[in-house]
Amino acid sequence: MLGSRKHNHIIETPDTGKWQLAGYEASLPLTEKSNPITKEIDKADPLQIVHLLKLCDAEIFQEEGETVINYQRLYSESVLQTLIDVAKKMEDILKDPEHSLVVLSGCGTSGRLAYLLVTSFNRLLKGLQKKHNYDYIIAGGDKALLTSQEAPEDNPYLGAEELEKVCAGKKQVLFIGISCGLSAPFIAGQLDFCMNNLNVFTPVLVGFNPTNMARNEIIEGWHLTFYQVAERMQELQKNYRAFILNPAVGPEAITGSSRMKAGSATKIMLEILFLAAHRAAFSNKEITANGILDCLQAYERVHKVTYSQSKKISVLVNQVGESLQKGGHVYYIGWQTLGVMGIIDASECPPTFGADVGDVRGFINNGYKEMDNKEGNIASLGPEFCIAHDDFVRNILPHVNDNDTVLFLFTLDDDLSEIDKLATQISANTSNLHAVAHSTAGHYVPENVKKSFASIISITWPIVFSEYEGCFVQKLQRELCTKWILNIISTGGHILKGKIYYNYMMDLKVSNTKLFRRALAILQRVTGQSRLRCQEALLQAIYDTDELTDPIRTSEVTKHTQMASTKNQVVPTAVVILARNCSLTEARSRLDAHPTMREAIEACLRATGRKRTADQIAAGIHGEND
Numbered sequence: 001m002l003g004s005r006k007h008n009h010i011i012e013t014p015d016t017g018k019w020q021l022a023g024y025e026a027s028l029p030l031t032e033k034s035n036p037i038t039k040e041i042d043k044a045d046p047l048q049i050v051h052l053l054k055l056c057d058a059e060i061f062q063e064e065g066e067t068v069i070n071y072q073r074l075y076s077e078s079v080l081q082t083l084i085d086v087a088k089k090m091e092d093i094l095k096d097p098e099h100s101l102v103v104l105s106g107c108g109t110s111g112r113l114a115y116l117l118v119t120s121f122n123r124l125l126k127g128l129q130k131k132h133n134y135d136y137i138i139a140g141g142d143k144a145l146l147t148s149q150e151a152p153e154d155n156p157y158l159g160a161e162e163l164e165k166v167c168a169g170k171k172q173v174l175f176i177g178i179s180c181g182l183s184a185p186f187i188a189g190q191l192d193f194c195m196n197n198l199n200v201f202t203p204v205l206v207g208f209n210p211t212n213m214a215r216n217e218i219i220e221g222w223h224l225t226f227y228q229v230a231e232r233m234q235e236l237q238k239n240y241r242a243f244i245l246n247p248a249v250g251p252e253a254i255t256g257s258s259r260m261k262a263g264s265a266t267k268i269m270l271e272i273l274f275l276a277a278h279r280a281a282f283s284n285k286e287i288t289a290n291g292i293l294d295c296l297q298a299y300e301r302v303h304k305v306t307y308s309q310s311k312k313i314s315v316l317v318n319q320v321g322e323s324l325q326k327g328g329h330v331y332y333i334g335w336q337t338l339g340v341m342g343i344i345d346a347s348e349c350p351p352t353f354g355a356d357v358g359d360v361r362g363f364i365n366n367g368y369k370e371m372d373n374k375e376g377n378i379a380s381l382g383p384e385f386c387i388a389h390d391d392f393v394r395n396i397l398p399h400v401n402d403n404d405t406v407l408f409l410f411t412l413d414d415d416l417s418e419i420d421k422l423a424t425q426i427s428a429n430t431s432n433l434h435a436v437a438h439s440t441a442g443h444y445v446p447e448n449v450k451k452s453f454a455s456i457i458s459i460t461w462p463i464v465f466s467e468y469e470g471c472f473v474q475k476l477q478r479e480l481c482t483k484w485i486l487n488i489i490s491t492g493g494h495i496l497k498g499k500i501y502y503n504y505m506m507d508l509k510v511s512n513t514k515l516f517r518r519a520l521a522i523l524q525r526v527t528g529q530s531r532l533r534c535q536e537a538l539l540q541a542i543y544d545t546d547e548l549t550d551p552i553r554t555s556e557v558t559k560h561t562q563m564a565s566t567k568n569q570v571v572p573t574a575v576v577i578l579a580r581n582c583s584l585t586e587a588r589s590r591l592d593a594h595p596t597m598r599e600a601i602e603a604c605l606r607a608t609g610r611k612r613t614a615d616q617i618a619a620g621i622h623g624e625n626d
């Protein structure tokens, strides 16, 4: 049994006051840590929120050696070398499209980014009259592009099955599995499948933890942990049979929310990889470290360009916060891949902030024709799958009012008359109509178009010399800029709505095993009580009973998550049970007695027997009292 104990390593959270002493903070996976920069972000005003997020996003580009423990970073020599090795492998694949394929795969945001990169680079190939050579897999299928499908992430067999289907008949496959936290069983199953078929597959793991921090919890119904899969990948990397691209980018601004920095770093790293391989395969440009460094520096400039608009972005944060607080909605009306960025950001709000599916929604010109997703038009799956501008005009616009915020996302290359017409229509229903408009130096948003918008964030990009690919690179940069702006306003808006406690999303839906672990860890951090006690309270809230039976206690975690998916406010309820040592019903009535969950929790934590002051609570939460 020793072996299983070695590999059934649930991250133990030390009991009260021993956070630092036990080296606990150091052992935490970087992607799951709380970022000290944002420990009070829930008290910040809109402009401060933007500034804190700017500092967090800047950590993506931080060079190695600037932190106490040396983790490799995006600019590290080791990462650059691996990027070169993988790009060379991809160049070979691109030269033999008949028998080979590049497959990108991920869960949640990682799967959405896989879809975006694959469709964008397939379009680039089409423009070069080349056969398309990329394919994507997203856990839960194309409906996961638009809605949160958390359960498939826990299924390693499903991942392997999907991969086998996509690669039927191929002789050479470069498989890129994206799991930012090095934790998704769906991806572990795919990597394991590749390593059992190395004659065809070259597996690449993309994530943002050191491999020794890969998730080491036994995957239910399977024989390996993600950690063991990563160890085997590391072994194979020695003779270039597998690769791991895992620079540290620092903890997320909202604890564990890998859609933000990790998502941005995924897009940056994979686009650099694909561009280098394309240039080598089709323009005979050698793959070099300098070429890759130039690309990285171009993306770092996008960070500067984006945050030079902080003041105007903070106005949008405030506006979105107001809409959400009033029970209004936020609608992103986007063109081409900027529409995709809106759809991706909107789809992340329910799992990240407990938003309703209708609170924040994205729409794209020409709907699924523009999306070009594998499963085509899936509007029949329900109203939340109707994503075309026409669907917005028909189904949503009649109900739009001043409580709502509408944000256009376009470039000056889009159809300005279409934009003007739609903007005029919408401004009849709400004055809260804003825009993010990307233009090239020397071109400006025409006055007649401007008039419909309450505010416009105009981003001007340098003129690109006609070369076809240069325009393509600028499109990728405009997407990243738009992703950052949308992440800022959806995160900032929900902070102003009171959904965030310090930098934790307390009221998270415990809908897969990673979220169960996060919920348990947050309970221990916030209440200072033991892991076992916290687990009891969490299960009481999940199973809606004060009397836990052994069959409940010994059920698999996936059983707990299935049950939890049907419940609300499970974690806040458990906090009150723990803080007041009270029954489920009493905990629920205490929560209801306060206007926001945050106030209820603060009241209960303050009132605990030990009479902790707010500062003592904060110190405990940030692991400062040892």
Ligand SMILES: C[C@](O)(c1cnc(-c2ccc(S(=O)(=O)c3ccc(N)nc3)s2)c(Cl)c1)C(F)(F)F
Binding pocket: 011, 028, 029, 032, 033, 034, 181, 182, 183, 209, 213, 214, 215, 216, 217, 255, 256, 504, 513, 514, 515, 517, 518, 519, 520, 521, 522, 523, 525
């Ligand atoms: C920072 C914090 O202590 C914390 C947050 N999340 C976590 C975890 C979230 C998810 C996990 S996990 O699914 O076990 C996991 C996820 C990824 C990975 N590489 N290893 C483990 S641990 C932990 Cl252990 C601590 C706090 F305060 F939020 F609770």
Ligand SMILES: O=P(O)(O)OC[C@@H](O)[C@@H](O)[C@H](O)[C@@H](O)CO
Binding pocket: 106, 107, 108, 109, 110, 153, 178, 179, 180, 181, 182, 183, 184, 256, 257, 258, 259, 260, 348, 351, 352
């Ligand atoms: O890429 P990972 O670490 O495997 O995570 C995959 C998904 O859990 C993750 O993308 C989640 O959907 C997002 O809401 C995270 O902000």
